[in-house]
Amino acid sequence: MYEARSKDIVLRKVREALAKSAPVVPPTPDFSADLYPPLDDDLSVTFATNFLKNSGTFVYCESEEDFFDQLFAFKQEKGIQNLFVWEQEWQTKLYAAGIHFLDDESNFIKQGDAGLTTCEALIARTGSIFVSGATESGRRLSIYPEKHLVVARMTQLVADIKEGLQLIKNKYGNKIPSMISLVSGPSRTADIEKTLVMGAHGPRELVLFLIDDIPH
Numbered sequence: 667m668y669e670a671r672s673k674d675i676v677l678r679k680v681r682e683a684l685a686k687s688a689p690v691v692p693p694t695p696d697f698s699a700d701l702y703p704p705l706d707d708d709l710s711v712t713f714a715t716n717f718l719k720n721s722g723t724f725v726y727c728e729s730e731e732d733f734f735d736q737l738f739a740f741k742q743e744k745g746i747q748n749l750f751v752w753e754q755e756w757q758t759k760l761y762a763a764g765i766h767f768l769d770d771e772s773n774f775i776k777q778g779d780a781g782l783t784t785c786e787a788l789i790a791r792t793g794s795i796f797v798s799g800a801t802e803s804g805r806r807l808s809i810y811p812e813k814h815l816v817v818a819r820m821t822q823l824v825a826d827i828k829e830g831l832q833l834i835k836n837k838y839g840n841k842i843p844s845m846i847s848l849v850s851g852p853s854r855t856a857d858i859e860k861t862l863v864m865g866a867h868g869p870r871e872l873v874l875f876l877i878d879d880i881p882h
Contacts, residue, residue, distance in 0.1 A: 702791060702826065709790040709823045710876070716793025720851030723873040733817065733877050734763040737782075740815075740873070741765070746779045750811065753784060753802040778811035785816050786837070787830035788823045788876075792850060795874065796830045799845035800838065808849070814869035819879045 705712050714724050725740070727733040737760075741749060751757050751767040760767050767782070768774070774781070783803035786796040795816055799805040808814050824830050827848065834846065852872045 700826075705790060705825055709825060710820060713788055713790040713793055713823055714876075716791070717851075717874065718793070720793050721872075722793070722851050723871065725873065725875045727875055727877045730759070730877060733875050734760070734765060736875060737815075738763075738765055741780075744780075744813070746813070748774075748777045748779045749782060749815075750774045750778050750780070750807060751782045752804070752807055753782075756782065756784070756817065774807070775810045780813035780815050781807040781811040782815040782817060783808050785818050785822065786846070787833045788818055788874075789827055789830050789848070790823055790825050792827070792848075794827075794848045794850040795872075796834065797847050797849055798834065798843035800843035805845050808847075809869070812869060813871045813873060814849075814852075815873045815875065817875045817877065819877045821879055 707715075714726075717724050725736050727736055740746070749765075749767045751760060751769060752771070757767070757769055768777075781803070783797065784801055786798050788795055795818070797803075797808050797816075808816075822833070824833060831846075834842065849872065852870055
C-alpha cells in the first residue's frame with residue numbers, strides 16, 4: 667500500500683513537471699570565438715612582463731651580434747664552463763663569434779652547466795616558450811643541464827597558445843613533432859610540505875635571449 671502511494675506521488679510530480687513550460691535554453695556558445703580579450707600592449711612587452719613573472723631571465727638583443735656579446739657576458743658572469751650546443755646552425759655562428767661551447771653528447775648530464783636551444787614559438791599571454799623534440803637539441807638538452815638558455819626571435823612571438831600551435835603546424839605539416847612542451851619558467855614543485863623547490867624536475871634557471879629581427 668505504501669509503495670503504491672509512493673508510486674502515485676512520483677507519477678503526479680512527473681505529470682506536473684511535464685505540464686510546465688520548458689525552461690529557457692541558453693544560447694549555444696560560439697566555440698570559434700577567442701577565449702580571451704585582445705591584448706592591449708605590444709606582444710613583446712606582454713611576453714616579457716609575463717615571462718619575468720614566471721621567474722625567467724629575459725635578455726633583449728638588438729641583433730645577432732648583440733646576442734653574441736650578451737651570451738659571452740652571461741657566461742662570464744655565471745661562470746659557465748660547459749655550454750652544450752647541438753644545433754648545427756648555432757654551432758657555426760657561435761664558432762665564428764669566438765664563443766666556446768661543447769657539441770658532443772658525452773657526459774652532458776654530469777658536466778652540462780647549461781644547454782642552448784632554439785624554440786618553436788613564444789606565447790605572449792602566458793610568458794611561455796614552446797619547445798619540441800624536432801630540433802637538433804632533441805628532448806634532452808632543455809631538461810638536464812641546470813641552466814636552459816633559449817635563443818629566439820621577435821618574429822616567433824604570438825599572442826596565444828592556439829597561434830603557437832598553428833606556427834608548429836605550418837612548419838611541420840603532417841609531421842607534427844612527437845614531443846611539444848610549453849615551458850613557463852624554471853622547473854619547480856611544492857609537493858613536499860608545500861615548500862617551493864626550484865629545479866626539482868628540470869633546469870633551475872630559464873634564460874631567454876630575444877633577438878629583435880623586426881625591421882624598424
